[in-house]
Amino acid sequence: MGSGIAQVAATASHKVVIYDNNDRSLTNAKTNLQTSLKKLVEKQKISAEQQNSILTNIAFVSELKALDECDLVIEAIVENLEVKKNVFTELETLVNSSCILASNTSSLSITSIAAACKNPARVIGIHFFNPATLMPLVEIIPGIATDERITSTCKSFIDNWGKQTVIAKDTPGFIVNRVARPFYSEALRICEEGIADMATIDWAMKEIGGFKMGPFELMDMIGHDVNYVVTETVWKQFYFDPKFKPALSQKRLLEAGFLGRKTQRGFYNYAPETVLPSPTKDKELGTMIFRRIIAMLINEAADTLYLKIASREDIDLAMTKGVNYPKGLLTWADELGIETIVTELNRLRDFYEEDRYRISPLLKQNFALQKKFYSTT
Numbered sequence: 001m002g003s004g005i006a007q008v009a010a011t012a013s014h015k016v017v018i019y020d021n022n023d024r025s026l027t028n029a030k031t032n033l034q035t036s037l038k039k040l041v042e043k044q045k046i047s048a049e050q051q052n053s054i055l056t057n058i059a060f061v062s063e064l065k066a067l068d069e070c071d072l073v074i075e076a077i078v079e080n081l082e083v084k085k086n087v088f089t090e091l092e093t094l095v096n097s098s099c100i101l102a103s104n105t106s107s108l109s110i111t112s113i114a115a116a117c118k119n120p121a122r123v124i125g126i127h128f129f130n131p132a133t134l135m136p137l138v139e140i141i142p143g144i145a146t147d148e149r150i151t152s153t154c155k156s157f158i159d160n161w162g163k164q165t166v167i168a169k170d171t172p173g174f175i176v177n178r179v180a181r182p183f184y185s186e187a188l189r190i191c192e193e194g195i196a197d198m199a200t201i202d203w204a205m206k207e208i209g210g211f212k213m214g215p216f217e218l219m220d221m222i223g224h225d226v227n228y229v230v231t232e233t234v235w236k237q238f239y240f241d242p243k244f245k246p247a248l249s250q251k252r253l254l255e256a257g258f259l260g261r262k263t264q265r266g267f268y269n270y271a272p273e274t275v276l277p278s279p280t281k282d283k284e285l286g287t288m289i290f291r292r293i294i295a296m297l298i299n300e301a302a303d304t305l306y307l308k309i310a311s312r313e314d315i316d317l318a319m320t321k322g323v324n325y326p327k328g329l330l331t332w333a334d335e336l337g338i339e340t341i342v343t344e345l346n347r348l349r350d351f352y353e354e355d356r357y358r359i360s361p362l363l364k365q366n367f368a369l370q371k372k373f374y375s376t377t
Ligand SMILES: NC(=O)c1ccc[n+]([C@@H]2O[C@H](COP(=O)([O-])OP(=O)(O)OC[C@H]3O[C@@H](n4cnc5c(N)ncnc54)[C@H](O)[C@@H]3O)[C@@H](O)[C@H]2O)c1
Pocket: 001, 002, 019, 020, 021, 022, 025, 026, 075, 076, 077, 078, 079, 080, 083, 087, 104, 105, 106, 107, 127, 128, 129, 130
């Protein structure tokens, strides 16, 4: 992630310093950057001159104190709270007093990282998506102690890098990694119950839902070591809320080392000459699958709005730009009709009698008032 973020900043004409405490990682970062820029020249996205100037904007260093003149530091090291806290504490002694200290963490509390610093007001989350060079979304996450001016400075800074920013409260998963959970978990549940096989679920979400990838092929692409761990982390941080409970079938894949495409086996088998399973192209079953998953996604988006984690516009933007959903979920809810969503959620709750299927109070309210998410009245 670090080299991708560096490329974005250097492309926006900033002088960038990449620090890593591992020499091999530093060499890899340099090679990755050179390869990435070379490809852009070949595709005629940038000129050879731009390639040179981007590369000359970047210095590779193996000592933290080489960051002493930076105005903004974006940390993208190992996802470990103690390690991050130590690096932030050390950084604080090196940089000048106006330097902003940001973390690209996907799952840790910004407030907690900031609390390790003497001046937590300048600590913030700036969360890029992978690959940082291509994904347009960046979540900006102020911690409890973050100065509001730091938030707006970071927002305009990153907007100027050509990214689309959204602001999220410092809560588990921020926007995208929270709201997207049911895309995976509800699909897993449908499959575990034998309602449909994974190929059919993937087909339904693409063919009927218009998603670019189905949940199982997407989980296999992300890798279960990442996707399962995010789910488990979000669940634990929400005090084991059943809404976010991980699926055993995915945990077993992780335990087996079947991590997805990168190990040639995940839910699907990608070994050469293996034929991937075909879906049952049953429109009625597909519609049922889509309705169930979309209702759960909309429910989470509604709850995220209800709990004021982000604005409705930012929630919709986050899901279209961060995970390529075909529509923002709240816009989608208005189009499908709040009644359709509430009816589906009521059906699931009545049938399963599980807290997992509880309806967001905001959906209930909107349904009672016959109100759309985007209505002005
Ligand atoms: N990979 C993703 O899809 C993704 C997406 C968004 C955010 N993130 C977040 O970005 C961060 C980095 O993720 P990644 O996937 O690039 O990890 P990675 O393991 O590929 O890279 C981490 C780098 O940090 C270096 N490092 C570890 N400890 C260090 C220390 N104490 N000081 C200096 N360098 C140190 C390692 O040598 C390594 O090069 C994590 O916080 C992760 O949650 C990752």
